[in-house]
Amino acid sequence: MADQDFVGSIPEIYDRCLGPLLFEPYARDLAARLAARPGRSVLELAAGTGIATAAVAGALPAGTRIVATDLNQPMLAVAAVRPHTSGVEFRTADAQDPPFADGDFDTVFCQFGVMFMPDKDRAYREMRRVLAPGGTLVFSVWDRVETSPIVDTVVSALARRFPADPPGFIARTPHGYHDPEAIRDALGAAGFGETSVEALTLPSVAPSARDVAVGFCQGTPTRHEIVARDETGLAAVTDAVESAVAERFGDGPVNSTMAAFIVTAR
Numbered sequence: 001m002a003d004q005d006f007v008g009s010i011p012e013i014y015d016r017c018l019g020p021l022l023f024e025p026y027a028r029d030l031a032a033r034l035a036a037r038p039g040r041s042v043l044e045l046a047a048g049t050g051i052a053t054a055a056v057a058g059a060l061p062a063g064t065r066i067v068a069t070d071l072n073q074p075m076l077a078v079a080a081v082r083p084h085t086s087g088v089e090f091r092t093a094d095a096q097d098p099p100f101a102d103g104d105f106d107t108v109f110c111q112f113g114v115m116f117m118p119d120k121d122r123a124y125r126e127m128r129r130v131l132a133p134g135g136t137l138v139f140s141v142w143d144r145v146e147t148s149p150i151v152d153t154v155v156s157a158l159a160r161r162f163p164a165d166p167p168g169f170i171a172r173t174p175h176g177y178h179d180p181e182a183i184r185d186a187l188g189a190a191g192f193g194e195t196s197v198e199a200l201t202l203p204s205v206a207p208s209a210r211d212v213a214v215g216f217c218q219g220t221p222t223r224h225e226i227v228a229r230d231e232t233g234l235a236a237v238t239d240a241v242e243s244a245v246a247e248r249f250g251d252g253p254v255n256s257t258m259a260a261f262i263v264t265a266r
Contacts, residue, residue, distance in 0.1 A: 006048075010219055011074045015049040017206075017215030021150070023111065025202040026140055026260060027052040030111055031059035033138055033262070039106025043130060044068040045095040045123075045139075046113020050079025050088075056109065058084040067105075069093035096123045103132040110139040112260075115177040124190035137192065137265045141183070143199070145175045147259035150204055150245065154216045157244035158226075161237055167225035170216070183263055192265040204258040212254055213242035 006014060030052055034042070038060050047053050047068040057066055067089045070076050076090045093099055095110070096119050108127050117123040127137050145152050151170060159166040177183075180197040187195050206212045216222055217238040226237050245254060 006072045006075050006221070008074075010221075010223060011049055011072070011078050013214060013219030014075075015051070015078050015219075017211045017219050019049065019051050021204055021206045021212065021215060021254075022258065023048075023051040024055075025204070025258075026200075027055035027111060029200065029202070029262070030109065030138065030140065031055035033264075034107060034109060035059040037107070037136060038064060039135070041065040041105045041132075042067070042107045042109070043098070043100065043105040045098070045108065045110040045127070046070055046116060047079055047090075048072075048075050048111075048113065050076070050082045050085055052109070052111035053079055053088055054082040054084045057088055065089075067091060067100075069095070069098065071095070096126060098126055098130055100130045102129055103135075104130050106132050106135050108135070108137045112140055112142065112174065114139050115141055115174055120177075121186055121190065124187055124192070128191045134266070137187075137263075139263050140260050141177050141263065142175045143178050143259040143261060145171050147201075148175075148204065149256045150206070150212060150249070150254060150258070151175065151216075153245050153248050154212065154241055157241045158217075158222070158237070160244075161240050162229050165229060167222050167229070169220065169222045169225055173221075178261065180261060183261070187263070187265045195263065195265040198262045198264075199259065200262050201257050201259045204254075204256045206254040208252065209242045209245035209249065209254055212245045213238045217241055 034056055047070045053068045069091050071094055073092045080090050095117055145155050155170050184195050226234055
């Protein structure tokens with residue numbers, strides 16, 4: 001299994017447990033940014049289960065063409081039934097090879113998807129290619145694991161459970177691309193001009209430690225890593241992560257913060 005494999009029950013768990021915890025706050029921020037500079041034609045890359053898609057579709061003017069793409073059709077199946085997405089065109093596509101004409105879009109956006117792209121330089125060149133002159137690219141990436149306390153707690157709990165071979169997906173991929181200077185340099189090499197990288201910390205809230213544990217252990221490719229190390233241990237590992245989160249944040253709702261970078265290039 002690869003870091004991009006969101007299959008089986010993962011999309012539904014990911015959306016239900018991690019959507020409110022990680023993605024909805026940044027989706028609202030992203031939608032406000034795009035609404036301030038609305039384009040007539042908008043492309044989303046790595047749309048996932050459509051959390052940002054729905055927020056952006058609800059914020060942009062009626063009649064805006066919105067195309068949402070993802071490599072995983074099971075993720076798009078969840079996205080297509082969200083409120084506000086009935087007018088969105090969903091297409092299965094690789095962000096490194098988007099099937100669109102040169103200059104087809106005024107805006108390209110991607111919420112927490114760039115980290116999953118194996119060839120980021122190629123992806124940036126393709127983003128530049130499909131943008132019209134003067135177009136805008138907006139995307140978000142997570143900061144280091146240590147800057148998001150809930151995620152840090154999960155990673156530490158997994159390391160204690162598997163000290164000889166800790167699951168590495170979370171730090172390796174979603175939290176593995178966080179150097180602002182490297183991002184600026186790569187975008188410049190791809191043909192973008194003005195680029196800003198803004199650090200943004202937002203609240204991260206879950207109904208319970210259980211939601212956090214199930215989300216990370218069973219709703220991401222970390223699930224594949226756990227099963228590869230202990231094929232019957234998924235439930236026990238989820239319980240151990242739940243205990244660690246509850247120990248740090250207490251019983252009941254989990255309240256913390258999370259840190260990311262918002263990148264804008266033109």
